Amino acid sequence: MIELYTWGTPNGRKISIMLEALRLPYRVHPVNILEEEQFEPKFLALSPNNKIPAITDDEGPDGEPISLFESGAILIYLAEKCGEFIPNDPKERLECLQWLMWQMGGFGPFLGQAHHFNRFVKDPVPYAQERYYDEAQRLWGVLDRQLADKKFVIGSDLTIADFAIYPWSMRYEWQHIDPDKYPHVKAWMERMGHIEFVQRGMQVP
Structure with missing residues (x-):
């Protein structure tokens, strides 16, 4: 267990x-x-x-x-x-891991800072809000380009990279992001959101 x-x-x-x-x-x-x-x-x-x-x-x-x-x-x-959701092929495995690390190092920490300064500080800090909004837009742009010709983050199959990135994308309102400006990410989010195990996981706890 x-x-x-x-x-x-x-x-x-x-x-x-x-x-x-x-x-x-x-x-x-x-x-x-x-x-x-x-x-x-x-x-x-x-x-x-x-x-x-x-x-x-x-x-x-x-x-x-x-x-x-x-x-x-x-x-x-x-x-x-x-033995699931991580490729066996060495090159595809590295592709998966680099996008997982991209989330861990960028599309997570920086969006988390946007959440903090947009929602939780008592006194607004305009410089910080602008800095993390700009970085959020850049990161969403990176992801949008990656998904331009792919069903999921590294290709046609779901991987742990998708599982890592998706929950952060779903906090777009906290980041002041308009998903309509990132059509490939928006379409991917919709695909992810229709998967039953994703729906269940997003309700925990």
Whole structure:
């Protein structure tokens, strides 16, 4: 059984989408980051960076229990454990991993900053809002060009890159982004949104 420690954020939903896609049994343990539960010792033992998500798996490598934090690492682990949603071909695998890292390093952290300055600061910071809005537009443009001739992020098949990027795209209003300006991303979002396991994963917790 996999234990999922998560909250209703894009990073958390990457993993619930993946678990639903893999049809793996799992239990959800909500970690209320608004109440700072991520700083409790029990959770810090699993995620020393005090960030969700984290998992434990009592059937890890060699049949031994394992705990993991960092959403990208968890996605790779689950994909390799089940042999799904990560290409076997070496070149396609690298293509998948580079877009996963693109999300981890850009289409996540920078959009998260846009969320913060657009929604959560008490006093507006125009410079920060403009900086992260500009970067959000740039990142959406990168993704739009990538999807111009593809059904999914790296081609015709779903991968963990799609699972990582999609929950962040669905917070477009927080980023002050108009998806109509990025038609290839919008079409991909609609395709993703019609997949039943994606719908289920987006509702966790």
